[in-house]
Amino acid sequence: MEFERVVPASGNLQVAGKQFWLGPARAGLTVTFWADTSVIHLLVAGTRIKSVRSHLSVADLAQLAARGGRSAGPAPLPAGDAAAFEVDRFVNNSGLVGLAGHQVLAAEILGGRSAGIWIDGETLSFFDPSSRELLRVRPNPLTSEEIQRLRGLRPAGPPPRPSVEPVRVQRRVSATGTVMVCRQVVSLGRTYTGQTVTVHVAESTITVELDGQVRVIQGTTDIPVRHVKANKPREVSDVV
Template identity: 55%
Template sequence: MEVDRTVNRTGSVSLGQHIVLAADILGGRRVSIRVEEHTLMFFDPQTRELLRTRPNPLSPAEVARLRGARPAGPSPQPVDEPVRVQRRASNNGVIMVVGQKVALGRVHAGKTLTIAVSETHLAVECDDGVRTVRRTTDQAVTRIRAHRPRLVASDA
């Protein structure tokens, strides 16, 4: 079975009497959920790109009573291309991506950089070219956008 839901800003969806955590990064997004015996597959309804999988807390009787349920289509597939994220370099040129610190140098201090995150490498797009760093963690990407710069109140 499949259902469509909108992920709330805390990253959760309501399925019957259960609140299921999808992912914080999906907050506000419309997703389809494929309900299988032991797993829930969250995917984009237009492209059928797999976004997340979670354990299924629903019993077969609860699945049959889900609002908006329809027969399942083809199985969603994960995307093979790297995830692109943005990070703002600190005042000494260090960024943090997927729990890994990458030192780029003071020339990049305060700049917003784009990083392509793959399974094995981080490709940082700098002014002086692309720097590739080996990935040392297996954490998932949880934030796509960089924080905006803090504004300091001027004393006038």
């Protein structure tokens, strides 16, 4: 799907509940959105300026079509001098990788594993080397000269795509009957204090397994999962 939006004076565009920061310097410009359920590309005057993981569902795309959207052509991926490349790197325990002298944050949750990095002029897309599942997208701090000097550089394969499966995590219910998931407080009730619950985090929903039943909560943040395991319960000696 393709559609246009004009950047407001604040520089902060909003589409289907998600904000896209473009900056006040771009106020008044018309931005073309190329969107599907996997990725969203933003273009100004035909030039791609940003790519982010999509939060849109099939229903969202249908609503955008009804509001003037149109069927899109091929995804605006880099070509020619702006061709994409790939490298493989090990993510350290702090979630960082080294690229041409830059320490780039992949994600804390990726610490201790290898990741492929799909590099274009605007973004670094971290992906699983075996499945090409998209794991994280970060701004690209590298110049074209730095990219060309990267160890193990190779022409890019197909762009990585997000998994359609939700992320499965565990959380321990607090004394107030809540759990924290992606910085969103989810209330479950004091009855469950101290219990460990399984939570499935999808693009727009948080699903909690509780007493053999499932509760579905609307997600209110776009912050990625950082911790998979539940917090260790406090001992009496831990309390000051």
